[in-house]
Amino acid sequence: MICCLSDAALATLLAEDVPHGDLTTEALGIGARPGAMTFSARGAMTLCGIEEAARLITLAGGMVEVFHASGAALAAGTVLLQAEGRADALHRAWKVSQTLIELASGIATRARALVDAAHAIDPTCVVATTRKTFPGTRALAAKAAKAGGASLHRLGLSETILVFAEHRAFLSPEERMAHLRDLKARCPERRIVTEVTTEEEALAAVIGGAEVLQLERFSPAQVEALSALLRTRRADDAVTLAVAGGVTLANIADYVRAGARVLVTSAPYLAPPCDVKVVLGPET
Incomplete structure (x- = not known):
């Protein structure tokens, strides 16, 4: 599946979570350090929102590799995506992209059960x-x-x-x-x-x-x-x-x-x- 949310809509989600910068990351002085991030399923799920999450990470300045598409039935422990980039980029995208996948996959998983x-x-x-x-x-x-x-x-x-x-x-x-x-x-x-x-x-x-x-x-x-x-x-x-x-x-x-x-x-x-x-x- 392709993204259903536009870049403008995704940028709004990022701005909502980071309206004036990431104070903790900036204060620690770690923003420019290289980092890596992995998302995986804690339990069985029907995946959704992975395309939007990947795009959020890209818009924040990271690079991402996606391993499964929305609609996939996944077992616990399955790796969904891996990303790399500056620490500030990954921290900026982390929670909003994680939450988006969790909520959308909850809907998809219940729909699949029905x-x-x-x-x-x-x-x-x-x-x-x-x-x-x-x-x-x-x-x-x-x-x-x-x-x-x-x-x-x-x-x-x-x-x-x-x-x-x-x-x-x-x-x-x-x-x-x-x-x-x-x-x-x-x-x-x-x-x-x-x-x-x-x-x-x-x-x-x-x-x-x-x-x-x-x-x-x-x-x-x-x-x-x-x-x-x-x-x-x-x-x-x-x-x-x-x-x-x-x-x-x-x-x-x-x-x-x-x-x-x-x-x-x-x-x-x-x-x-x-x-x-x-x-x-x-x-x-």
């Missing part, structure tokens, strides 16, 4: 992450989700049609009757997705022309019942069931067994960071 759990039941289902990332981190979070094998549910409001109750609230009763088919006529190249919270809303949406039902906070039992009902009405081939809200590693397999084709989740974004070991010292 995908593996879902695909163990149905290899054709899709795990899709939401846009509920911490503000300002969406590009890296999206890269991490993809590195873990997940798809992107939607990155923003511009590229997909997803009708919520909050949209329907602004429609008149007459407009609601035909709003899904009207959307299809206006945007024929887009699939029409609508969120529903009850079986009754789901059936009305199917009749109205929905192509994807986003089942908000449905239990696996409720998904199974709706899936069976759609089969009896011969509508199951025309409608895709996507579950959203509360999909986790503990229940994702149950949702797949129940008939969900798309598993929409924010769970990877809440994963704990992976642990990256850093060895930084004089060049030998």
